[in-house]
Amino acid sequence: MTASTSPSTHERSPARLALAAVCLGFVMITLDATIVNLALPAIGAEFGERSTAALQWVVDSYTVALAAFLLTWGEAGDRWGSRRVFEIGVAVFVFASIACAAADSLPWLVAARAVQGAGAAALLPSSLALIVHQFPEAGARARALGVWGGMSGIGLAAGPMLGGLAVGLADWRLVFAVNVPVGLIAIALTRRYVTETTPRRQARIDVVGQVLGTAALASVVAGLIEAGHAGWADVTTLVLVGAGIVAGIAFVVAEKVIAAPVLPLGVLRVRAFAVATAIGGLFNFCLYGTLFCLALFLQRVWHLSALVAGLALVPLTLAVGLNAFVSGRLTHRFGSRLPIVAGSLTALVGAAGLALLPNERSPVLLVVFSLVFGFCSLAMPAMTSLAMNALPGKAGIAAGVLNAARQTGGAVGVALVGGLLPGTAMWVVAGGYGGIVLLTGLLRPQPKGPAS
Known part of the structure; x- marks a missing residue:
């Protein structure tokens, strides 16, 4: 019996190590989107900056x-090979993490964080493309995508907790330094166990779309941040938002006429994919905004240390991580709609409860409503499955557009929700989850199971 089962075990080991390599790179992306939240007060204190807008x-x-470079790096993966782009992304991410840890001013840190984001943009679409390539059999691919989606939940949720622990036990710079060994391990495993995809030399990079899309997103986010402390009537706010809108319109016009657009607008005419994209943007708007607000609320209003605040978020982070894995099973059995609706309705209730948290410390209420809110992650793998099933044979485009929408939503969430009072912010989040429930009503019946 041993002789007959041993080969299959040996065959599975490289595949598992390949998946581990891809997931290590991917979890760094999602972790770094939120790990810095609990470190923000310490960063502000060191650089003499308490402005919420600066943080x-x-x-x-x-x-x-x-968000800005996701689609371009996706095209680069098609042109040069996804493994090569993945390795470039990890290398850039590690280099930028070192720069973040060594920052001696806030502008330096912000610039290094932008480079981190550019590296992460190479990691995300290439990681998904590598999974699709590495696991050609439908069942194995579905299981691998479930693990990949679950790691997203763990990374997003564990970020605040690990950030609090790093600041409390050592220094905020550890938040970034920890990426270095993880990234080096990911590169080593990738080179050893991950096979390269077939490059498509005819793929072209849409420089015009990249520039206009980046300008639109950066201008709108800057305008929303400015509005948070200067008001909507402020001249700078109006100029930034107006410039973002103009750039956005120019982006849409350009994408209609460019032969190889970074965003093929035709995919948004597929109803299920358009709905999945909108859900993804709203979901990250709510989750990123919530994690940002809670991190500041626990330290500035409840006056908890970074370490205690990180521990206070453990119930939320555990719930988000566990429910992300549960969602894969629910999606396989019931399709995408049920996990999305169930997760969003439960998160709506949790957000409403968090909006009512008193200024005096109330740990029981925080734990209860955090656990309820943590069911939001039921929607995460489900929305990915919905998007991938909506565009069969176009995994790269589906993943790129969906994740660009999600990261755009996250950036807007931090910019808009982060500038509101905590109670008001959480009511906005509750409304966002209500919007997700309404969006699912636009879906036609979908096939059950994850994308194959």
Whole structure:
């Protein structure tokens, strides 16, 4: 019996190590989107900056760059090979992490965070493309995508907790330094166990679309951050938002006429994919905004240390991580709609409860409503499955557009929700989850199971 089962075990080991390599790179992306939240007060104190707007840029410079370069790096993966792009992304990410840890001013840190985001943008689409390539059999691919999606939940949720622990036990710079050994391990495993995809030399990079899309997103996010402390009638706010809108319109016009657009607008005419994309943007808007607000609320209003605040978020992070894995099973059995609706309705209730948290410390209420809110991650793998099934044979485009929408939503969430009072912010989040529930009503019946 041993002789007959041993070969299959040996065959599975390289595949598992390949998946581990891809997931290590991917979890760094999602972890770094939120790990800095609990470190923000310490960063502000060291650089003499207490402005919420300035601290928002420490988060959003990363997220804006990630969203802006996702589709371009996806095209680069098609042209040069996804493994090569993945390795480039990890290398850039590690280099930028070192620069973040060594930052001696806030502008330096913000700039290094933007470079981190650009590296992360190479990692995300190439990681998904490598999974699709590495696991050609439908069942194995579905399981691998479930693990990949679950790691997203763990990374997003564990970020605040690990950030608090790093600041409390050592220094905020550890938040970034920890990426270095993880990235080096990911590169080593990738080179050893991950096979390269077949390059498509005819793939072209849409430089015009890249420039206009980045300008639109950065301008709108900057305008929203400015509005948070200067008001909507402020001249700078109006100029930034107006410039973003103009650039956005120019981007849409350009994408209609360019032969190889970075965003093929035709995919948004597929109803299920358009709905999945909108859900992805709203989901990250709510989750990133919530994690940013809670991190500041626990330290500035409840006056908890970074370490205690990180521990206080453990119930939320555990719930998000566990439910992300549960979602894969639910999606396989019931299709995408049920996990998305169930997760969003439960998160709506949790967000409403968090909006009512008193200014006096109330750990029981925080734990209860955090656990309820943590069911939001039921929607995460489900929305990915919905998007991938909506565009069969176009995994790269589906993944790129969906994740660009998600990161755009996250950047806007930190910019807009982060500038509101905590109670008001969480009511906005609750409304966002209500919007997700309404969006699912636009879906036609979908096939059950993850994308194959």
